[in-house]
Amino acid sequence: MSLTRDQLVRLKLEVTGHAVYASRISLVLALRLVGHPADTSAVLHEIGSLEGLRPATRAKPPQQFKHAPLAPLWHKHFFSPRHLLRNIGERWNLARGAGNRDLDVALSEIAAQHGDDPAKWPSVLVHRLNVGGLEERAHAQRLTGDWIIFAKRDGENYYLDLATHEEAEGPANSERLMQKLQAGCQSEFPFLF
Template sequence: MPEPLFSIKHEDGRDMSDELNAFARTIGLERIAPGRYSILLVLSLFGGMASGRMNPAVVVQEIEALEGLRTSRFKKPIQNKHPPLQGLWHKHFYDAGLKSLAMNFKKGLDKFKIPLFLQRMKEAREAGVERYVTLEDVDALATDMVQGNLARLAERQAMSGEWLMFAEHEGRRYYLCLATHDSSQHDGIRTQIDEICCKEFPFLKTILNDLETRP
């Protein structure tokens, strides 16, 4: 029987160690980054799966990309420059929810507009004719505006999503928890990192405290 990775109990006193240990192995965390992921991340992924809000695979795939095992459709990792998460890194992942879809839809529209519409207007101008959008055009234009722009963002590795938080230490990456773009939630995330992740990975205290005390 594999050696337990960690021990944890539910708030109702039920021992969840076996279930969470098996979960971490099943989704591939222990294979990809053995000993370099927090129980906080495991709990977030387990809770997301149990509630039906997310598929843990989308996060695991980004960890694989960070470990050089696959490519990613999303932005390259970014180091946080401002407290309370200053010094840590984040990598986008796509959770397939309406929030991420809306965010990428707006980003694609701002960046690319509607290429098919622009192309057809250009063709009309060059032909010296007036052309109006018809009902027959709507389906193709809507597809280009949504699916087309999402594909263009993915091709450029520019899609945005929620955050996978991690730290870098001695040339290795340590995966901590999930976060959002909403900075109003970052104080709470930092508290969780201080209370859980810093105990698992003591070097985090140095990373976080050194940056906080710099003039």
């Protein structure tokens, strides 16, 4: 695929809704947003928040990577509906399988409050675990999802790509993620690498 500079500028402006930061998103990210329209508004909302154009969201705050080779870069979580189950699982510690005192307490409270009406338990339990768990994570600004990977340079953010948590787990995955970022963004933003 080949784009002229004018086509590249127009594409980025179109994808971002003519945002002031359009020139600081990579072509890779712009194309990813076109290809995944369900995530576009969530990603652009988080970027708007990072740029100070929108209020902060309930997703986790931005963090700089701690280990090489990703250490100079940052990531910001974005939350979209496809991340709902992951957040509920995180709230109740379901993925780790180690048990959860909060879950035990919730079950005990439901039994105490509705012990005389066991037919009510399933709907109360589903509501408490799903809606309650999600609301609690949102209130604590702990919503998780995938990442917007960005770099900071001269007081501005440059938005490179999206990634999952798993793409940065461990040294081998971190190296592959950095290679992916370099392959997709280094020619456009060489000063970041």
